[in-house]
Amino acid sequence: MKKLKLGYAPTRRFTFSAEDAFKYKVQIRKQIESFGMDIDIVDLEGLNPEGLLYDDHMNADLITQRFKEEEVDAVFFPHCNFGTEDTVARVGKALGKPVLLWGPRDEAPLEDGMRLRDTQCGIFATGKVLRRFGVPFTYVTNSWVNDPVFERGFTNFIAAANVVRQFKSLRILQIGPRPASFWTMICNEGELLERFGIEIHPITLVDIQSRSKKIESSGSSELLEVIDYIKEKLDVSEVTEGDIRRIAALKVAMKSYAQETHSSAIAIQCWSSLQEAMSIMPCLANAILTDEQIPVTCETDIHGAITSIIVQAAAMNEHPTFFADITVRHPENDNGELLFHCGNFPVSLSVEQKPRLRKHFLFDDHAPGTHEGEIRGGSMSIARFDGDHGDYSIFLGRAKGIQGPYTRGSYVWVEVNDWPLWEEKLVKGPYVHHSVGIHANVIPAIYEACNYIPGLTADPVDPTEQEIQSWLRGSDLVRKTSASTHA
Structure with a gap:
C-alpha cells in the first residue's frame, strides 16, 4: 500500500515577523518528522522564496496545483504567525481533502510591547473562513511545538486521514x-x-x-x-x-x-x-x-x-x-x-x-x-x-x-x-x-x-x-x- 501523502502548507501574514514564521516552519517540520510516522510530506519549497503560504492570490493556485499533482491525501496548515485565512480556505476547498489546523503558542511580547506572531488570533480567523467555504477541518489546541497535545492531535489526524483515503477508495x-x-x-x-x-x-x-x-x-x-x-x-x-x-x-x-x-x-x-x-x-x-x-x-x-x-x-x-x-x-x-x-x-x-x-x-x-x-x-x-x-x-x-x-x-x-x-x-x-x-x-x-x-x-x-x-x-x-x- 502506498504511503499516506501529507501536504505541508505553513502559512504567515505580512504584518507579522516573516523571520519568525520561517523559523517555525522549519521547527514544525522537524517535530512532525520526529513522530516516526511512515508518511510522505509534500511541501511548498520552490513555489516562492520562503516555502510559505502567504497573501499572494497566485499562491492558492500554485499550491493547489502542486498538491493535486502529488496526489496528497490530507493537508496541514500550521500557522507560523497570524497566517493568511483566505488562501488557506481556497486551497482547502479546491483539494477536498482532510485539513489540519494548528499553530504554536505565542511567546510573551517583546520589551517594547510588540508581538511577533499572534498565531492564536489568526487561527480564529482561519477557522471562521474555512466554515464559510464549507471546508471540514480538524483542529488541535494551540500549544507549544514540543507539547504532547500537538503530537497527539497530529498523529490522530494522520490516522483519521488514512481511514478517509482507504474508505473512499474501497x-x-x-x-x-x-x-x-x-x-x-x-x-x-x-x-x-x-x-x-x-x-x-x-x-x-x-x-x-x-x-x-x-x-x-x-x-x-x-x-x-x-x-x-x-x-x-x-x-x-x-x-x-x-x-x-x-x-x-x-x-x-x-x-x-x-x-x-x-x-x-x-x-x-x-x-x-x-x-x-x-x-x-x-x-x-x-x-x-x-x-x-x-x-x-x-x-x-x-x-x-x-x-x-x-x-x-x-x-x-x-x-x-x-x-x-x-x-x-x-x-x-x-x-x-x-x-x-x-x-x-x-x-x-x-x-x-x-x-x-x-x-x-x-x-x-x-x-x-x-x-x-x-x-x-x-x-x-x-x-x-x-x-x-x-x-x-x-x-x-x-x-x-x-x-x-x-x-x-x-x-x-x-x-x-x-x-x-x-x-x-x-x-x-x-x-x-x-x-x-x-x-x-x-x-x-x-x-x-x-x-x-x-x-x-x-x-x-x-x-x-x-x-x-x-x-x-x-x-x-x-x-x-x-x-x-x-x-
Whole structure:
C-alpha cells in the first residue's frame, strides 16, 4: 500500500515577523518528522522564496496545483504567525481533502510591547473562513511545538486521514452470496456505491473453486510458501497433507482475486456450499490473509469487511484486525463477553506457541480448516459499521482481555465498561452480532474520520463522545500540568 501523502502548507501574514514564521516552519517540520510516522510530506519549497503560504492570490493556485499533482491525501496548515485565512480556505476547498489546523503558542511580547506572531488570533480567523467555504477541518489546541497535545492531535489526524483515503477508495471482493438464513447480512450494494463510493466485486464459489484447484495442482512457489507457513506455525496433527494443500491453495486463490480486482477486503460465504465443493473450511485461509492486511469476513458480511478496513486504517495498517461474533456473556463477570468465531482470528494473535488446525466442530461434515485457540488479551478497540433505512453509523467501544473458560474456535473473553449498555445499543441497532477488534486505540481516529465522511455517524459507547473530544483537546494533559504547577 502506498504511503499516506501529507501536504505541508505553513502559512504567515505580512504584518507579522516573516523571520519568525520561517523559523517555525522549519521547527514544525522537524517535530512532525520526529513522530516516526511512515508518511510522505509534500511541501511548498520552490513555489516562492520562503516555502510559505502567504497573501499572494497566485499562491492558492500554485499550491493547489502542486498538491493535486502529488496526489496528497490530507493537508496541514500550521500557522507560523497570524497566517493568511483566505488562501488557506481556497486551497482547502479546491483539494477536498482532510485539513489540519494548528499553530504554536505565542511567546510573551517583546520589551517594547510588540508581538511577533499572534498565531492564536489568526487561527480564529482561519477557522471562521474555512466554515464559510464549507471546508471540514480538524483542529488541535494551540500549544507549544514540543507539547504532547500537538503530537497527539497530529498523529490522530494522520490516522483519521488514512481511514478517509482507504474508505473512499474501497472495493470489496464478494465470494458467493450470503448464507440464505443470515438475513442479518443483507446490505444495500447500490446505496453503498451511491452514498460512499464503495464498490463490490462479486465472484461465485465456482470461480474460487476452479482457481483453487488449478493452484493446488500447480506446485507454485507461492503455494509452497503457504504450506510451509502452515506447518511451521500450527499443529497440523489432526489434518492430512491434502487438507493443508487445499487450504493453502484457497488462500493463494483468494489473494490473487483480491489483487486482480484491486480489492482491499474480502467477504466470503464460508459455509456450507464451499465445504461440499472443496472439503475444507476457509477459516485458516481467512486468518492468514487478515494477517497480511487483506481482512476477510465470514458469512459474506459486507459491512463487516468495511468495518475491518476502517479499523485497520485507523491503526495505520500496523496491527491485524480480528473478525468476531459477539457471542455469550461471561459466566461470572457481568461486564464480560465472549468474542468468538469458528477459527479465523490471525495466527499472529494466538497465545499458544502452535495453535491447532482442526476440523470444524459445529457442522455435520466436520471439514478441516479451522485455526483454533485463544488470542492475546490486553486493551482493544471494538467496532461495527452498519446501517439500515438509509442511515449509517459505526459503533465504537473499548474492551480489555480477561480470563474465561475454554471454548472451541478462535476466541478471547473481554470486559467492557457497562455491558448492559453495550447490549442494548447492539440489539436496538442498526448493528448485528458481528464485530471487528484490534489491539490498538483507534476510536479517536475513527471518530475524527467521520467528520470527513458525509452520511457516516460515529456512535461511541466507551469512551463517550464528550470524553473523546476532551482527550483530543488534551484536557487531561492540561489538568496534569496545572496540578504539577500548583504542587
